[in-house]
Amino acid sequence: xxxxxxxxxxxxxxxxxxxxxxxxxxxxxxxxxxxxxxxxxxxxxxxxxxxxxxxxxxxxxxxxxxxxxxxxxxxxxxxxxxxxxxxxxxxxxxxxxxxxxxxxxxxxxxxxxxxxxxxxxxxxxxxxxxxxxxxxxxxxxxxxxxxxxxxxxxxxxxxxxxxxxxxxxxxxxxxxxxxxxxxxx
Numbered sequence: 001x002x003x004x005x006x007x008x009x010x011x012x013x014x015x016x017x018x019x020x021x022x023x024x025x026x027x028x029x030x031x032x033x034x035x036x037x038x039x040x041x042x043x044x045x046x047x048x049x050x051x052x053x054x055x056x057x058x059x060x061x062x063x064x065x066x067x068x069x070x071x072x073x074x075x076x077x078x079x080x081x082x083x084x085x086x087x088x089x090x091x092x093x094x095x096x097x098x099x100x101x102x103x104x105x106x107x108x109x110x111x112x113x114x115x116x117x118x119x120x121x122x123x124x125x126x127x128x129x130x131x132x133x134x135x136x137x138x139x140x141x142x143x144x145x146x147x148x149x150x151x152x153x154x155x156x157x158x159x160x161x162x163x164x165x166x167x168x169x170x171x172x173x174x175x176x177x178x179x180x181x182x183x184x185x
Contacts, residue, residue: 027179
């Protein structure tokens with residue numbers, strides 16, 4: 001099977017339900033090779049000192065309102081790399097699909113997510129977490145980690161929140177993206 005006809009990461013994770021998603025969500029998750037998206041995002045970081053420490057260790061951006069965001073997606077045979085830039089603050093994650101779950105590495109954490117496509121959106125649920133790829137952490141600690149992706153006319157929209165027991169909100173960020181025209185990029 002040639003690379004161009006292999007299912008993308010999210011097509012593998014969601015199966016046939018991928019094709020019922022709104023066009024902006026399908027387009028973003030159908031990237032082969034590389035693509036660049038841009039938009040506006042707002043970030044709210046937790047105020048608890050422990051929440052701030054968790055966010056810093058994970059390389060998450062600080063609090064900012066209605067700032068420019070760019071995301072560069074690079075897809076290869078082993079997965080995808082997402083390079084986010086929140087008004088100069090960079091955050092990167094690496095994603096792969098293994099054993100029916102989406103694996104995402106952010107800083108020292110490796111998340112395993114179960115994905116569900118429902119009501120025109122993709123919902124992410126944490127199924128497991130490892131620290132440094134070795135030390136398993138209780139999944140129940142991460143029940144407050146939520147992600148929702150949806151379409152809004154031509155825009156791809158995202159809403160991500162991470163709350164931990166005894167720590168409270170670590171981060172919440174939301175916004176929208178549109179593909180950047182290659183000639184303008």
